[in-house]
Amino acid sequence: MQLSDDIDEFLRYLTAERGYSTHTVRAYRTDLHQLAGFAAERGATASAELSLELLREWLWVATQAGLARATLARRSASARSFTAWLAQSHDDGIDPAARLRSPKPGRTLPRVINHTQMTDLLDLLAARAAGGESLALRDLAIVELLYASALRVSELVGLDLADVDLEQLTVRVTGKGAKERVVPFGVPAQRALVEYLREARLTLAAGAAAPAKTNAGQTNAGQTSAGKAVFVQAGAVQPATDARSNPALPNVAAVFLGRQGKRLGVRGVYRLVAALLEAVPGAGPAGPHALRHTAATHLLDGGADLRAVQELLGHVSLGTTQIYTHVSAERLKASYGLAHPRA
Numbered sequence: 001m002q003l004s005d006d007i008d009e010f011l012r013y014l015t016a017e018r019g020y021s022t023h024t025v026r027a028y029r030t031d032l033h034q035l036a037g038f039a040a041e042r043g044a045t046a047s048a049e050l051s052l053e054l055l056r057e058w059l060w061v062a063t064q065a066g067l068a069r070a071t072l073a074r075r076s077a078s079a080r081s082f083t084a085w086l087a088q089s090h091d092d093g094i095d096p097a098a099r100l101r102s103p104k105p106g107r108t109l110p111r112v113i114n115h116t117q118m119t120d121l122l123d124l125l126a127a128r129a130a131g132g133e134s135l136a137l138r139d140l141a142i143v144e145l146l147y148a149s150a151l152r153v154s155e156l157v158g159l160d161l162a163d164v165d166l167e168q169l170t171v172r173v174t175g176k177g178a179k180e181r182v183v184p185f186g187v188p189a190q191r192a193l194v195e196y197l198r199e200a201r202l203t204l205a206a207g208a209a210a211p212a213k214t215n216a217g218q219t220n221a222g223q224t225s226a227g228k229a230v231f232v233q234a235g236a237v238q239p240a241t242d243a244r245s246n247p248a249l250p251n252v253a254a255v256f257l258g259r260q261g262k263r264l265g266v267r268g269v270y271r272l273v274a275a276l277l278e279a280v281p282g283a284g285p286a287g288p289h290a291l292r293h294t295a296a297t298h299l300l301d302g303g304a305d306l307r308a309v310q311e312l313l314g315h316v317s318l319g320t321t322q323i324y325t326h327v328s329a330e331r332l333k334a335s336y337g338l339a340h341p342r343a
Contacts, residue, residue, distance in 0.1 A: 003039060006047045007032045010085050019178035023154065031078035047086055052096045055079055059102055069102075076102030111290045112297045117280050118147065122188075125276075129192075134200035135259065139272055141189075141196035142256060145171070146273075146288055148189035150295035150313055152176075153269050153288040159255040166190055175314040183312060197255075207261035 011029055014020040020028075038058050044050065058079075062072055076097075083097040113121070125143055128136040146156060155173040163172040169190055170182050254263035270287050277286035292313070299309050 001047055003036050003045055003047045003050070004033075006086060007036060007082070010082055013085065021154065021176055021178075024176070027074065028078050028081070031075045032082055035075075035079060047090075050083065050086075050096050052099060055097055055100050059100075072102045076100055111282055111286070111293060113277075113280060113282065113290065113294045115298065117282075118294060118298075121276055121280065122147070129195070132199060134203045137192075137196045137200040138204065138256060138264075141192040142269060142272065143276070143291065144189040144192040145185055146269075146291040147295050148185035149183045150292045150299075151183065152292065152314075153266050155314075156288070157256060157264050157266055157269060160253040161255055162253070164193065164255060166194060173314075177316075179314065181311070181314050201255075201257060204257040204259070205261050 007029075010032070011025055014025050014028060035055075035058055038061070039045070039050065039054060042054065042057075044054060059072055059076060062075065080097045080100055083095050087093055087095040122140075122143065125136070125140040129140040142156065145151065146153075149171060151171075151173060152175065155175055158174060159171060165171070169186065170184050172180060172182050174180050256264040258264045258268055273288045273291065274286045277290060280286075296309055296313060299312070300306070
């Protein structure tokens with residue numbers, strides 16, 4: 001069978017049977033299509049023509065091109081998963097990548113924003129939101145919730161109104177592998193969410209970034225352009241009618257909306273957080289994941305149990321969560337070096 005056809009079938013398997021996220025499947029697709037192109041240049045177009053030698057050459061060429069160790073490790077893992085699936089699905093027991101090895105990715109410490117910087121950032125957003133502008137109220141709610149609950153950006157943008165419980169101060173999210181978990185948030189995030197839902201969300205749902213005014217001059221936070229109400233109750237937030245009953249309102253269930261009234265995407269949140277972190281001193285990635293790293297590190301610094309943080313983050317392995325203990329240890333060493341006279 002053609003290699004490209006097997007790759008497409010494997011990607012469908014990852015989506016339908018393994019429940020992998022769109023982002024993960026996209027990474028597999030990129031790696032495996034690159035492998036297929038490399039193999040075709042060497043005359044191997046069928047899956048049966050894959051060999052350990054060809055796979056090793058593929059990684060070696062990537063190494064010579066200067067690809068990062070993390071990228072090489074990901075490509076190796078993609079190839080191993082694919083050939084293991086081939087061996088199982090084709091019942092031939094031949095797995096050319098079973099002995100494929102790649103450099104271990106270097107573990108870099110994630111970016112962490114200190115308490116003072118985080119407070120200043122939230123104060124800045126609160127000052128912007130004080131004017132009642134819809135996008136400013138939304139942005140404050142986004143950052144408060146990201147920091148309060150250490151959510152992945154995909155989990156944040158995937159939230160629906162029914163997932164938010166303002167009474168219990170929790171959100172229900174769907175993480176990697178389509179696994180659901182309930183995550184708590186604090187009172188400041190609750191206040192920001194309530195203000196956004198009451199004063200801004202429905203204005204955005206109408207496709208207008210500025211607050212809409214009624215004839216009496218009051219902000220109309222109870223109706224969308226199609227007359228659909230959304231109620232902020234003590235408990236879960238619910239649309240007045242099911243979005244499925246009105247195809248014209250496909251995003252009525254989404255919590256966070258963009259300027260055009262559609263569900264806010266991952267890129268929109270990245271742009272928001274990256275712009276905010278430009279003025280914050282520190283090295284490392286400046287995307288929403290920095291807020292997730294920050295929340296986890298601050299929890300551990302405050303005495304939270306490692307397994308509780310693992311549950312909060314939705315990590316399958318405790319080892320993944322332990323990187324945050326390394327972050328705290330590095331900060332301790334830095335403080336020691338600056339403060340101890342015999343350091």
